[in-house]
Amino acid sequence: MRYRRDDVVARAVDVLDRYGLADLTMRRLGAELGVQPSALYHHFPSKQALLAAVADEMLARSIWPDGGPWEERATGVCSVLRDSLLAYRDGAEVVATVWSFGLGAAHPYEALVGALTEAGLGELAPVAARTLLHFVYGHAVDEQTHLQAASVGAIDDEPRESSDFETGLGLVMAGIQLAVAVRRA
Known part of the structure; x- marks a missing residue:
């Protein structure tokens, strides 16, 4: 299944909240979404870019x-x-x-x-x-x-x-x- 960028960010926020920053890895996020970690790089060039999107999403919810x-x-x-x-x-x-x-x-x-x-x-x-x-x-x-x-x-x-x-x-x-x-x- 293909995920949109927003879907990946929403799941990353959920993983962060459940497991914490240390366990928010591309591998765990990929497993949560049922995709290879490499598929996430289609949306984010790095983990830092993913974390930036996560931070922006957390703030956007307020x-x-x-x-x-x-x-x-x-x-x-x-x-x-x-x-x-x-x-x-x-x-x-x-x-x-x-x-x-x-x-x-x-x-x-x-x-x-x-x-x-x-x-x-x-x-x-x-x-x-x-x-x-x-x-x-x-x-x-x-x-x-x-x-x-x-x-x-x-x-x-x-x-x-x-x-x-x-x-x-x-x-x-x-x-x-x-x-x-x-x-x-």
């Missing part, structure tokens, strides 16, 4: 803020991104790596740059956007790693009862708001 004041949009993008990362096993690692390598997962960055440019940050908008992404990716990787390690008994710690994500995001946003106020003054 509803992103597109209106309102810049502060609400920036905070909303960060919150939606975090939720998107935590919705899939190893999702934070996949999306952060794809974005870091410049292979995809660009929507959150572009949305943040748009909101921060509107705020009046000028040439600092890309820096502020990357700072927000570094916070979100780092926090999500920490949360996801801790949860997975605790759930399989790899660490002697219970899964955390709550997250300090919103508080931390508020601190970063307060710094950005201060930078905006200084630029406007």
Whole structure:
């Protein structure tokens, strides 16, 4: 049976969520689809290209803020991104790596740059956007790693009862708001 690119990506997201990044191999994905691994290279020239498509698909499944004041949009993008990362096993690692390598997962960055440019940050908008992404990716990787390690008994710690994500995001946003106020003054 021939599969479309979208079918391969959807199955790859499923394999990632069930088995994790370490077990998302072309061989496993081929077996899941009932094709030789080499058939997957018809759609993706490399595993990195597949992971980029997986990251983009994971993000595309979310509803992103597109209106309102810049502060609400920036905070909303960060919150939606975090939720998107935590919705899939190893999702934070996949999306952060794809974005870091410049292979995809660009929507959150572009949305943040748009909101921060509107705020009046000028040439600092890309820096502020990357700072927000570094916070979100780092926090999500920490949360996801801790949860997975605790759930399989790899660490002697219970899964955390709550997250300090919103508080931390508020601190970063307060710094950005201060930078905006200084630029406007």
